[in-house]
Amino acid sequence: MGELDPAFIQDFDHRPNLKATELVDDGIPTIDLSALSEGDTQELVSEIGHACQRWGFFQVVNHGIPSELLVKVEKMAKEFFELPADEKLKVKRDEVNSMGYHDSEHTKNVRDWKEVFDYLVEDETVIPASHEPDAEELRTLTNQWPQCPVEFREVFEEYAREVEKLAFKLLSLVALSLGLPENRFSGFFKGQTSSIRLNRYPPCPFPHLALGVGRHKDAGVLTILAQDDVGGLQVKRKSDGEWIPVKPTPNAYIINVGDVIQVWSNDKYESVEHRVVVNTEKERFSIPFFFQPGPNVMVKPIEELLLNGENPPKYREYNWGKFFATRNRSDFKKRHVENIQIHHFRL
Numbered sequence: 197m198g199e200l201d202p203a204f205i206q207d208f209d210h211r212p213n214l215k216a217t218e219l220v221d222d223g224i225p226t227i228d229l230s231a232l233s234e235g236d237t238q239e240l241v242s243e244i245g246h247a248c249q250r251w252g253f254f255q256v257v258n259h260g261i262p263s264e265l266l267v268k269v270e271k272m273a274k275e276f277f278e279l280p281a282d283e284k285l286k287v288k289r290d291e292v293n294s295m296g297y298h299d300s301e302h303t304k305n306v307r308d309w310k311e312v313f314d315y316l317v318e319d320e321t322v323i324p325a326s327h328e329p330d331a332e333e334l335r336t337l338t339n340q341w342p343q344c345p346v347e348f349r350e351v352f353e354e355y356a357r358e359v360e361k362l363a364f365k366l367l368s369l370v371a372l373s374l375g376l377p378e379n380r381f382s383g384f385f386k387g388q389t390s391s392i393r394l395n396r397y398p399p400c401p402f403p404h405l406a407l408g409v410g411r412h413k414d415a416g417v418l419t420i421l422a423q424d425d426v427g428g429l430q431v432k433r434k435s436d437g438e439w440i441p442v443k444p445t446p447n448a449y450i451i452n453v454g455d456v457i458q459v460w461s462n463d464k465y466e467s468v469e470h471r472v473v474v475n476t477e478k479e480r481f482s483i484p485f486f487f488q489p490g491p492n493v494m495v496k497p498i499e500e501l502l503l504n505g506e507n508p509p510k511y512r513e514y515n516w517g518k519f520f521a522t523r524n525r526s527d528f529k530k531r532h533v534e535n536i537q538i539h540h541f542r543l
């Protein structure tokens with residue numbers, strides 16, 4: 197079996213308890229979105245609000261994304277990762293452009309047992325070149341597409357458009373659930389920095405020591421995740437801190453609240469920690485869509501929710517572009533300081 201490279205070894209406290217990861221009925225709500233096309237959304241809005249408050253995670257069915265498209269997307273992701281390493285390395289991400297293929301990401305300074313391919317929902321996304329607060333220089337991120345599979349680009353661009361539609365619908369439901377107008381957040385997505393990631397988690401001989409993705413919170417607004425039937429995603433339950441597996445459900449998407457909604461809602465909806473455990477036998481694929489604001493957006497608690505001072509703001513404002521640039525930089529290599537987090541802006 198050989199030895200595990202120490203870069204992958206989780207601290208003792210963060211190693212998974214593999215006995216507890218059997219697929220139990222998890223309690224994470226599954227929400228049927230068919231009411232969206234029927235026009236009566238009141239009940240739906242209240243279900244979304246409860247799920248955001250109690251779990252920060254839920255699954256959706258009848259979401260409008262054609263299942264044939266997802267089948268195509270999953271097949272193509274698998275074909276891409278099966279290419280020889282030198283083919284994949286032709287679209288490798290680098291220090292300047294963080295889009296493309298990457299196989300050595302670190303989460304909280306421990307290496308993840310995975311390989312990924314990232315692309316932007318809007319090609320040529322402009323972000324700050326530097327994380328330094330006063331630096332004004334900009335950088336354009338661009339997509340890198342592999343030559344093979346031949347239809348790769350076309351299929352993934354179509355997929356981005358479809359998931360984006362779902363993202364905006366969910367955004368309206370979240371706004372309504374907070375008592376805000378449905379379009380309250382829509383203006384924050386001009387020049388959006390949203391991206392899609394293809395994840396492949398190879399079988400791992402050391403699932404008790406390594407993780408597919410270490411514990412983390414998603415930094416953006418919402419994440420919309422497709423996973424295959426293998427399982428491995430775990431959510432830290434708010435009520436008791438237990439790690440709960442998210443059961444694979446055919447044709448469902450997993451939605452989670454990101455840090456930006458936590459700040460907008462002034463902590464009413466919290467971004468919840470999650471991680472991915474690996475197993476010795478099966479590879480696993482997942483495809484998150486990270487729905488993220490435009491680079492100029494200042495993220496802060498929404499004025500109307502502060503109730504004229506009765507609910508004082510818990511965060512000072514921060515610039516999304518700088519936050520994103522800082523994260524992108526610090527995800528790239530192992531570092532010895534904590535990554536930027538929203539708690540750094542807590543009042």
Ligand SMILES: O=C(O)CCC(=O)C(=O)O
Pocket residue numbers: 393395409414421423428429470471472481482483484
């Ligand atoms: O693969 C998964 O199920 C989750 C991946 C994830 O949390 C992430 O990439 O942020």
Ligand SMILES: [Fe+2]
Pocket residue numbers: 412413414419470
């Ligand atoms: Fe995540």
